[in-house]
Amino acid sequence: MKLRSIETVDWPSILEIQLECYPQIEPESLAVLQSKWRASPKSCFSLEIDNKVAGYCLAHPWILGFPPTLEQELGPITTTDTLYLHDIALSAKAQGKGAGGLILDQLMQFAKIHGFSNISLVAVQGADRYWQRQGFKVQEIDKDLSDYPADACYMVYTL
Numbered sequence: 001m002k003l004r005s006i007e008t009v010d011w012p013s014i015l016e017i018q019l020e021c022y023p024q025i026e027p028e029s030l031a032v033l034q035s036k037w038r039a040s041p042k043s044c045f046s047l048e049i050d051n052k053v054a055g056y057c058l059a060h061p062w063i064l065g066f067p068p069t070l071e072q073e074l075g076p077i078t079t080t081d082t083l084y085l086h087d088i089a090l091s092a093k094a095q096g097k098g099a100g101g102l103i104l105d106q107l108m109q110f111a112k113i114h115g116f117s118n119i120s121l122v123a124v125q126g127a128d129r130y131w132q133r134q135g136f137k138v139q140e141i142d143k144d145l146s147d148y149p150a151d152a153c154y155m156v157y158t159l
Helices: 008-021 030-039 099-113 128-133
Strands: 002-005 045-049 052-062 082-090 118-123 153-158
Touching: 002 099, 008 030, 008 045, 008 052, 008 082, 030 052, 045 099, 052 099, 082 099, 099 118, 118 128, 128 153
Parallel strands: 082 118
Antiparallel strands: 002 045, 045 052, 052 082, 118 153
């Protein structure tokens, strides 16, 4: 199992993993996912198992308390104060092997090196329980999250 930068050839696998992991959500388009990668390629990773993409992480600098909407294609990002974790998604092949922790550790190292004092995310499909075990805390925000599933909650990890 290894982490590496996302490569162009990874995108078909990333799209398949997105479909596998989020059956209750309309999949985001390739253009939207790639816009997050282009915004911050060094904070986006592919997870390989047996030389095949089995998971991914998309994260980028953003503004605390104002998460991007689903299907929001990112342009240049100028004002930031959080590393926003858009997604860590693992195929069934990667689950239960410590892959999530490996990715999160890498992301935390990136955040610290680049001067971020926190990582934020919107948890969906009951993932808030997982993120709470990782040290994330639910935070109330003014931004409407109605474009996310009904159980969506904004969470922040303070580094």
